[in-house]
Amino acid sequence: MKNDDPLDNLFDKLLENESIFKSKEVLRPSYTPEFLPHRDRQINSLATILVSALRGDTPSNILIYGKTGTGKTAATRHVGFELEKKSENLNTFCSVLYINCEIIDTQYRLVANLARQFGEDIPMTGWPTDQVFTKFKETIDSKQQVLIIILDEVDKLIKKGDDVLYNLSRINEDLKNSKVSIIGVSNDLKFTEFLDPRVKSSLGEEEIVFPPYDAEQISDILHQRAEMAYKEGVLDDMVIPLCSAFAAQEHGDARRALDLLRVSGELAERESKQVVEERHVRNAQEKIENDRIVEVVRTLPTQSKLALYSVILLRKNGYVNVTTGEVYNVYRQLSQNIDMDILTQRRVTDLISELDMLGILNAVVVSKGRYGRTKEIDLSVPVESTLEVLFEDYKLKPLENFKPVITSQTHL
Incomplete structure (x- = not known):
């Protein structure tokens, strides 16, 4: 009996496209080259x-x-x-x-x-x-x-x-x-x-x-690895300079540059392209940053996840720059719902500062005149992918469809 299941030919179709890589492994952190430039x-x-x-x-x-x-x-x-x-x-x-x-x-x-x-x-x-x-x-x-x-x-x-x-x-x-x-x-x-x-x-x-590499030194490293990793002529002229520039911004991180060079090629291959272009590098930069943030969110303590989820819920309810008071109000409701210990507002403010340092939130101290000072908080991460990671935590899973009672608080 003939099986017309389209999944049967899934890998056959993918393998029809010739890879632009010669050896992808030389772009991974685990690879040790025989010669290390600079x-x-x-x-x-x-x-x-x-x-x-x-x-x-x-x-x-x-x-x-x-x-x-x-x-x-x-x-x-x-x-x-x-x-x-x-x-x-x-x-x-x-x-x-x-x-x-x-x-x-x-x-x-x-x-x-x-x-x-x-x-x-x-x-x-x-x-x-x-x-x-x-x-x-x-x-x-x-x-x-x-x-x-x-x-x-x-x-x-x-x-x-x-x-x-x-x-x-x-x-x-x-x-x-x-x-x-x-x-x-x-x-x-x-x-x-x-x-x-x-x-x-x-x-x-x-x-x-070991001092950080500058953009020129990273470029030399990428040229060396690209020659081993990619087939000839598949990299657009702007790919290596752009990878180097992005990595130089990250305190001269050659590992980041190699990740960018590899992920750019993987994105090009998924589009069945035979040339890696500048846009693939920009997309790779975005993907790597999102992946980093996802990993950071995944390893956060539960209390920090609750503070972050509070900001997301306020954002989904139309709030843009939310205050610590508003976050704490939602945080208390979430904690009560899953029988978590409720931290003090000062401690939750500290958690918000830590999330700010990790690049997950952007918290700016502003003066509210006679009401004192507070922090205006905005998200620095994509909402949907962050929610997916938060709900991987079994403690937060019951809060997936939680509807908070939001009352505006402008004071600490």
């Missing part, structure tokens, strides 16, 4: 410190700073890869282990992950942390080797205490055969202020700063 000085500094590992000595611990998209992770992984390759040629034992502390953010999980990279079968939970640490030390000390541990986003790790950094920074005292060196990578130049002074001094023996 990072020679930082790479040489890193290699100069780590070369002692090839002589069997313990390299100094290193802290690497720089804003997002300045090449910190790519450069560190690149040097680590070259170090391992050279150690094989010299028949010395050097291992470079990479940990993303945004994902692996507790001492137990970190040490268990390190031990598992050496083949130890350690459960994700259940053992005392001291036992996991002892097992890790026994495992790496079973032969002569130099171990370099890259802790990317290391500032995320210390939010739950700096015990793990303290223990790792002193680990060499307990080792006879192996040696351990730590490289901490962070976007936050001030995170060491929260560290125990002993950890701070041992962890930051050497420091390397």
Whole structure:
């Protein structure tokens, strides 16, 4: 029996269009190129410190700073890869282990992950942390080797205490055969202020700063990757300059520029276009910004989501620049409806300020004369996509069709 279901041919139709990409993966943050433009000085500094590992000595611990998209992770992984390759040629034992502390953010999980990279079968939970640490030390000390541990986003790790950094920074005292060196990578130049002074001094023996890229440097990076990522002649002349300009506005974020270059191509392909144009870049910029906002909204605490939903409800009821008093009135109704603790108006005003800093709201302090000062609040995000994300939270789901009683309040 013939099946005329149009979905049967869905992928066949999509595959008929030839891709404009040669390799999309080279535009992703996880890709480490063999050559990193405009990072020679930082790479040489890193290699100069780590070369002692090839002589069997313990390299100094290193802290690497720089804003997002300045090449910190790519450069560190690149040097680590070259170090391992050279150690094989010299028949010395050097291992470079990479940990993303945004994902692996507790001492137990970190040490268990390190031990598992050496083949130890350690459960994700259940053992005392001291036992996991002892097992890790026994495992790496079973032969002569130099171990370099890259802790990317290391500032995320210390939010739950700096015990793990303290223990790792002193680990060499307990080792006879192996040696351990730590490289901490962070976007936050001030995170060491929260560290125990002993950890701070041992962890930051050497420091390397990665400055932001300018538009010209980002352009060089994009030309290098575009050559690998795209087929010849598919990029309009204005695509790379525009991606560079947008990323330069974002404090020289090369990662943002690469995302723009990739998403622009994906949008062009969805339109079955064989050329990526300037409008695709502008659409990609909008899409990436919306995606960022959606992700920020998704991770907000419930109370912040209620404050945001209050502003949206007022907006949908015809209010443009709403006041904190009006927001608080709606917020109280929402909280009562789902049995949430009702915060004070001052605390809700603080939440509004935080949403302003995140770029979700725009809150401006205005004088109301004898009524004092208040904040006029407007949305900086698209309503429908924001509502979709808010209602993903099961606590807010019952409020989907909520109709607030709105009374105008112009005073705090």
